[in-house]
Amino acid sequence: MWTLDDVLRSAARKFAGREALVGGGRRLSFADLDAAADDAAARLQAAGVTRGDAVAIHGRNTVEWVTAFFGAVRAGAVTVPVNHKLAAPETAYILEHSGATLWLVDRDLAGDGSAAGTARMLMLDDGDGGLFAGPAPAAPPVPVALDAGEPVEILYTSGTTGRPKGCLHSHANVLLAGTGSSLVYGLGPSDRVLLAMPVWHSFPLNNMLINAVYVGAAVVLLPEYHPLHFVQTMQDERCTLFFGAPIAFLMPPRLLPHFDSFDLSHVRAWIYGGGPIDAVTARMLAERYRSDRFYQVFGMTETGPTGTALYPEEQVAKAGSIGRYAVAGADLKVMRDEVTEAGPGETGEIWMRCQSMMLGYHDDPEATAAAFHDGWYRSGDLARIDADGYLFIVDRLKDMIVTGGENVYSKEVEDVLAAHPAVAEAAVIGTPHEEWGETVTAFIVPKADAALDEAAITAHCTAALARYKIPRIIRLVDSLPRTPTGKLQKFLLREGV
Known part of the structure; x- marks a missing residue:
């Protein structure tokens, strides 16, 4: 099984001169991205990062974030993507809990630096105190022989106790999550993916960014979502796929008087997650975006995220549903209790198992044990099954x-x-x-x-x-x-x- 570093190296060989990454006025080919990962890995090793160290990456969607991520992977580190919207005490907890030895942070998010705790802090730029400051290292990074089964990400998601839990994912977990996702909406070398949702989220990171590199698709970065910048970039960069929360699709038609003047005819997959939409909204979106290619995806950070999908032809007929089946590489069942499966018309908890399941919660064996039953992950989501087998979320055990x-x-x-x-x-x-x-x-x-x-x-x-x-x-x-x-x-x- 490949590692994430294998993925980038392979893409650099196969698609060397093709565009890989666009953002901040920069355009990187796959060969450029590979070289940038080399540079970042060498800088990280010079900063003291060794195999197995946790490196926190805390920023918006930028070329620097992406190159730091792949550089950390190449250096053998475990990446810790940090939500850039967190307050300082929340950030400090994640840095401490993950055991991060290095905190790479956007300059405007660093505050007074006190959140770093025992971690060394470097800015995610080329200014004073920045990871990319100064000339490129004279020597390439020291090669690290990675294994597909070893940890590569700690993705934090809130826990039922109110403290975030760190979902520990291996290289194999991440790649299998992307593969299952690709089989839903397709993703290939001719695609251009707009990444406007935060890259530290599991779906934009694993199923969009990394998966795009895996198949040779280009990724266009927006630092943050903005209704006008979103549709303008989709048009100007000829992007073919976009993932966002329902609100990301609802805002442009409501807020932009000239929305209908944008040419979005080249988009072949509009993907949303984080909540369902009703039939009226589904029809409105199809009309305003002049597209019948909407997909809903449902999953959790623990699963990669892998889960279910609601396909274009189901958007109106089964509006509000998360779909009927788990995607390829995953299975699910709805349980009334620990031994009884729910049937049509009944409600129960969604249990899942999949190839991309997390290794466990970082430094929390009790929570890990409680989350599983005979190899099935207990999602905490309660779903009703309709007569056709479609699932509708009705409540959350985890509140x-x-x-x-x-x-x-x-x-x-x-x-x-x-x-x-x-x-x-x-x-x-x-x-x-x-x-x-x-x-x-x-x-x-x-x-x-x-x-x-x-x-x-x-x-x-x-x-x-x-x-x-x-x-x-x-x-x-x-x-x-x-x-x-x-x-x-x-x-x-x-x-x-």
């Missing part, structure tokens, strides 16, 4: 909120709220939002005689949470609904919204 394609766990937000000196109790839920899917909603019981308002709560959360995790709806209440035994009844909060 996760999905807002604009980003995952937020209520416990994490609740812990931050509870730390406010004027808060007695707090409960957080997701409430429906027509654009973002869900919005973070907090119910707060103030302490007796405490002065508390929404502005103070928002300011408190801003210091500790990523922006998308901050409650947008805040309700001050006298009490929270509980059972006689004291268990919080969140369903009553949802019913009351």
Whole structure:
């Protein structure tokens, strides 16, 4: 089985002069990208990185991010992509938990550097203190004999306790995730992929970027998503595939009066994930984008992400479904309990097994053991099966909120709220939002005689949470609904919204 480094080296031989990467005014061929990975690997080794070290890469979608990633792989490191939207305490936790020895960070995200902890900090640029500062190393990187089964990524996803968990993936996991994805919508050397969703997410990283290099497709980078930049770049760069959350597709037609003037006829696959769309929206998107080539993908960081797909011909007829079957290389079942499978009309938890399954949660054997049953990963997602076998997500055992394609766990937000000196109790839920899917909603019981308002709560959360995790709806209440035994009844909060 190949490693990620094998993938890049092979692409550089087969597609040497073809365009591989576009971003920030730069255009790199596959040969250029391979040389840039060599340069980055040599610089990382000069900075003290050795095989097995964790290297955190913290930034937006840039050529520097991509070359640092492939350079770290070539140096034998375990990459730790970091969400660039996190607050400093959240970043510090990931750096500490992953055991990162080096923190590569966009200059404007570094803050005062205190989040680094024991990790050395280098900027993800060629300025003072940057990884790419100074002349290229005189010697090539020291070769590292990699194995496909060894770890190459720690991808962090929120845990049920409110602390992020690090999903440990091998080279083989990553490549098999991309292969299964490619068989859904196809991906080949003639494709041009626009990467506007954050590259630190598992799908853009593993199923888009790495998979594109694997097959010889070009990748066009946008540092961050913006409705106008998105459609303008899709048109100007003649991109053929795009992946994003539903909101990424909904915003351009709503916000751009001249949206219909863009030529997007060359796009052959519009791929969305992070939430379903209804039949009315599916028809609207098909009409406004003048395309019947929409795909929905469903998966989790733990699985690679590998999961299910809803194909173009199913978008309206089975709107809201995540699909009927697991993609190639994966299997799933819906379980009413640990021994009984659900049938049509019934609801149960989605269990999955796949070739791209994580090795486990980094430094958390208890959570790893709890996540699996006889080799099946217990997703925590509850799904209803319709008469035709299609799955519809109805709830989450893990109490996760999905807002604009980003995952937020209520416990994490609740812990931050509870730390406010004027808060007695707090409960957080997701409430429906027509654009973002869900919005973070907090119910707060103030302490007796405490002065508390929404502005103070928002300011408190801003210091500790990523922006998308901050409650947008805040309700001050006298009490929270509980059972006689004291268990919080969140369903009553949802019913009351």
